[in-house]
Amino acid sequence: MIAKKAMLIDVSKCIACRACQVACKQWNQLPAEKTHFTGSYQNPPRLSATTWTLVNFIEPEDGETRWLFRKQQCLHCTEATCVLVCPTGAAKRREDGIVIIDQEACTGCKDCIESCPFNTPQYDPETGTVRKCTFCLDRVENGLEPACAKACPTGAITFGEREEILQLARKRQSILAEKNPADAPRIYGEKELGGLGVMYLLPEKASAYGLLENPRLPIRNVVFKWIVGIIPAAAVLYGIRRYLREKKTVAGVKSDSGGD
Amino acid sequence: MEHHISWGIPVAFDLFLAGFGAGALLLAVVADLFGGKRYQKIMRTGAFIAPWPVLLGVILLVVDLGNPLRFWEFLLRKGPGILMFNPDSVMSIGVWLLTFFVILSLVYLVLCLVSWVFAWGAKLRQLVGVVAFCFALLVTVYTGVLLAATPNPLWNSVLLPAVFSISALSTGIAGVVFVLALGRIYKRAVKIDPFVSELEKINSRVIGLLLLIIILFVLAGIGSAQMRMIIGLRFGFLWWVGIVGLGLIVPLLFGIKGKANKPQASLVVSALVLLGGFLLRYVILMGGQI
Structure with missing residues (x-):
């Protein structure tokens, strides 16, 4: 050492x-x-x-x-x-x-x-x-x-x-x-x-x-920051998924009945 | 204390372009997996857009380096064949996310074209799509975490990654609307495709959420002089007129009912979302360094 x-x-x-x-x-x-x-x-x-x-x-x-x-x-x-x-x-x-x-x-x-x-x-x-x-x-x-x-x-x-x-x-x-x-x-x-x-x-x-009283590592919460960034984005994408699926089904039914 | 600008306009463009491309890919993959035939055009448009802004952003970043020719230092360690990766460094993580994103989104684009023309390869396309989706999601968050991992009082916020990731989604959706609207104008169509107005309706909701997160971000950071500066005199015009007014409120109201508009209107409003997305990054990046 x-x-x-x-x-x-x-x-x-x-x-x-x-x-x-x-x-x-x-x-x-x-x-x-x-x-x-x-x-x-x-x-x-x-x-x-x-x-x-x-x-x-x-x-x-x-x-x-x-x-x-x-x-x-x-x-x-x-x-x-x-x-x-x-x-x-x-x-x-x-x-x-x-x-x-x-x-x-x-x-x-x-x-x-x-x-x-x-x-x-x-x-x-x-x-x-x-x-x-x-x-x-x-x-x-x-x-x-x-x-x-x-x-x-x-x-x-x-x-x-x-x-x-x-x-x-x-x-x-x-x-x-x-x-x-x-x-x-x-x-x-x-x-x-x-x-x-x-x-x-x-x-x-x-x-x-001009010194910080209590200097701390700025990267210390970085994992938490990743998670807080990912969650709302994933939630929005899940919302889009639901919306598209619903529309697809509704549209599918319409075109089916239109075909009859 | 006076602070020099370390990260200037090229970095602001990269923060925007990375989110924009990744957002377009996320939409494309969701449309691919869950949209069925009805949304194939959204998938193809998103896949067509995705790689290029991110690639351009990466090139801008490399050119903006003090030593652009040393860019390989990000990828390789000294000594042959050993990859450089520093898991503590958000930028090092970002370099690999961007690298994989560009490669995967290009493969996804090729598979989209292949499965369109030859009617095979759809399963492989979806498989690559899922992997690219994971990288894209992390890319949208990365740009915010990069800034949030510094001691800068404006940037060091748990909400900044969420601001950037939701903004990335809204710009990705707007990019798809923009290209589809352009196609309709080229064909001299009077009305936009019905699924485009559905995208505008979705984006109106996404932008509503973004507005909410931005309000929280501003309120949580209002103690810092830099935050007061970006919503006050120094950047106030860009912030309130450019970002909040034209970039958020106008598209929010425009798409709220989801009715089919003229393609010209869709083109202008989606361009406003993109402009607002860029200005958001520009003002936050610059505001933190002045």
């Missing part, structure tokens, strides 16, 4: 310097994007096929002027929706928990884009494929940490084996809880979707950071 890899993003340590964004672009040789000012320091405005990680600048509208920062990227879910919905098997989850999209097998059908509960995968019109964070697979396979973790100057990003990272998260959680006992930060991703490969330590509600 290969140990699962994981990353902890401690948002309380993030200063939004965006070193992680730059390091990601450099290591993965992703081009810069032409952007424009949108009224926020968040830049580029959203993830794209060539921006795999992005520090979100969130300004809560609660009267107080402040910022919340969250490094957005693929969360490498254990129950990964992209892997489940991929019709070609291009999206796959490795034994070490890293979720990748095989660029040689991706057809660009975009089902994963529409299905990801975190809006992560992005379509690249240049390659005709869907691309996203690879957890710097080529670095990790050589015993290095992902470029973003390496570049982070405040220690907000740590990478390692999942059990160790979880221990670290709990330790940090108790330190922050001492400062503010009423409001212990949440370890987001410990259990969610079978455990996320990227866990966040969140001092405020997950929704304040």
